[in-house]
Amino acid sequence: MAYAYDDHNIFAKILRGEIPNSTVTETEHTLAFNDIAPQAPTHVLVIPKGAYVCADHFMAEASDAELLDFHRTVARIVADLGLQADGYRTIANAGSHGVQEVPHYHLHILAGRPLGRMLDKA
Ligand code: 5GP
Numbered sequence: 001m002a003y004a005y006d007d008h009n010i011f012a013k014i015l016r017g018e019i020p021n022s023t024v025t026e027t028e029h030t031l032a033f034n035d036i037a038p039q040a041p042t043h044v045l046v047i048p049k050g051a052y053v054c055a056d057h058f059m060a061e062a063s064d065a066e067l068l069d070f071h072r073t074v075a076r077i078v079a080d081l082g083l084q085a086d087g088y089r090t091i092a093n094a095g096s097h098g099v100q101e102v103p104h105y106h107l108h109i110l111a112g113r114p115l116g117r118m119l120d121k122a
Contacts, residue, residue: 045109046109090108
């Protein structure tokens with residue numbers, strides 16, 4: 001399936017500087033910022049600057065430089081925020097069953113309290 005990227009989404013607006021964000025870190029290819037409605041004491045969103053809709057779109061079509069930069073940035077955030085000791089969770093929602101609200105690929109990094117089981121049973 002070919003993904004069509006809609007550049008009206010809120011993260012595209014953040015990347016264009018049209019709305020503010022609380023930046024955690026920024027690199028050539030990647031931006032990380034605090035979630036506006038945090039689900040845990042630490043809730044960082046990591047996004048590629050390129051126009052990718054979801055995880056498999058990014059993983060299939062991003063350049064090696066984008067992929068490396070994104071993942072090294074996640075690792076650096078985990079280290080810089082000291083998340084290794086107590087642990088953390090990364091989540092990437094995709095599509096309707098994944099309940100993805102913003103159609104620009106983003107990885108949630110959640111930490112700072114016990115996060116419970118990964119999924120409820122519903
Ligand atoms: P999704 O459900 O797509 O995986 O997650 C989207 C996330 O984006 C949600 O956790 C939501 O709180 C966050 N979000 C939505 N709008 C904004 C915004 O304008 N700024 C920031 N920082 N986060 C947002």
